[in-house]
Amino acid sequence: MNRWRIVLLTALAPLSWGTTYLVTTELLPPGHPLFAGLLRSLPAGLVAVLLARRLPRGTWWPKMLVLGALNIGAFFPLLFLAAERLPGGVAAAVAGAQPLIVLVLGTLVLQERIRAVSAAAAVTGAGGVALVVLGPAAQLDLWGVLAALGGVTATGLGMILTKRWGRPRGIGPVVYAGWQLTAGGLLLLPVTLAVEGVPSSIDGAAALGYLWLGTVGGIVAYTLWFRGIQQLPVIAPGLLALLSPLVAALLGVIVLGESFTAVQGVGLALALGALVVGQLTARPRRTPTTPTIGEEPPVPAARA
Numbered sequence: 001m002n003r004w005r006i007v008l009l010t011a012l013a014p015l016s017w018g019t020t021y022l023v024t025t026e027l028l029p030p031g032h033p034l035f036a037g038l039l040r041s042l043p044a045g046l047v048a049v050l051l052a053r054r055l056p057r058g059t060w061w062p063k064m065l066v067l068g069a070l071n072i073g074a075f076f077p078l079l080f081l082a083a084e085r086l087p088g089g090v091a092a093a094v095a096g097a098q099p100l101i102v103l104v105l106g107t108l109v110l111q112e113r114i115r116a117v118s119a120a121a122a123v124t125g126a127g128g129v130a131l132v133v134l135g136p137a138a139q140l141d142l143w144g145v146l147a148a149l150g151g152v153t154a155t156g157l158g159m160i161l162t163k164r165w166g167r168p169r170g171i172g173p174v175v176y177a178g179w180q181l182t183a184g185g186l187l188l189l190p191v192t193l194a195v196e197g198v199p200s201s202i203d204g205a206a207a208l209g210y211l212w213l214g215t216v217g218g219i220v221a222y223t224l225w226f227r228g229i230q231q232l233p234v235i236a237p238g239l240l241a242l243l244s245p246l247v248a249a250l251l252g253v254i255v256l257g258e259s260f261t262a263v264q265g266v267g268l269a270l271a272l273g274a275l276v277v278g279q280l281t282a283r284p285r286r287t288p289t290t291p292t293i294g295e296e297p298p299v300p301a302a303r304a
Contacts, residue, residue: 003232007279010228011240013221018247020217022255024080027209029199033084034192037076039210042185044219048178054171056179063165064183070158071222072184077191078151085144094148095245096129096271099278101156102238109160110234117281118235125242125274131267133249159237162229177222233282239275246271 028036049055056064082094099122106112167176199206229237246268252258 006228006231007236007240009224010232010237011243013225013228014241014244015247016217016221018244019251020079020213020244021248022251023209023212023217024084027205028080029202029206030084032196032199033080034077034188034196035199036080036210036213037072038185038188038192040076040213040218041072041181041188044214045178045181045183045185048174048219049182052172052175052178054175057168060168063161064179065187067158067161067165068180068183068185069187070154070161071180073187074154075151075158076184077188078147078154082144082148082151085141086148090134090141090144090148093130093133093245094145095152096126096133096242097149098152098156098241099125099235099238101153102159102234102241105156105160106234109157110164112234115281118278121239121274121278121281122235125239125271125278128267128269128271128274129242129245132264132271133245133267156238159229160234162226163234166230167226173223173227174219177219177226180226181218181222235278236282239278242271242275 024036086094103114103119103122107114167173202210225237228240249264253260
């Protein structure tokens, strides 16, 4: 598949995730971030697994638990908690630091050398997002900031391990995403029931919100996202993640009538410019992988 087509398809995932802030604050019942994460992951994941009738083999069981915990089980509730405790701009600004986190983790886990242009793109992108989403009246909440930072760190590590491990040969991206969504959802289930329970009422708007997050923002987005991580250099999806806070800010302007200043316009240009430069300069490198006893050979993954 053409590399730029993969980039564009992968970009659809963070574009859809950019709607999470709006859906959470405008449609979902407040005070239930764990429940929101549970409905975003488990139903769609189970459907994908049941339709495929394929389960992990060998060492892929613990790998799926780790990836499900990082990409889903930890990330989802932290994301919704940050969206509830922080203004959308502050939560989005923290999320804009994800390319930097991915670069650092890529060095530590994948032993990748940090290229100057990649680091510059990550810093510029994070700064551009901050200009777009942070206003002079932005208020910080310690637990909200920690939740947002913990969420992007968890999913950043999940990205790195997804690239390092690849996926079993013969397993398609939909099933692979379904495994992770199911694993993460099952980890969330007992915690959600013990801590939050079910909201006292779920109206039609909330039901639509949960449906959107579970389908478009869940199984569809993660299918495209995991495939992109495995086929693109590591910095490429990391920079594409900048689209999520940018979309969230633009939706605030379009849907909620928030203002958009010249400074925000500069920030938007910087972030998009960094994203494009990062995609143009990312260099894929393929390395052979050795299958582990008891599992199918993994699909080789491109590295930066």
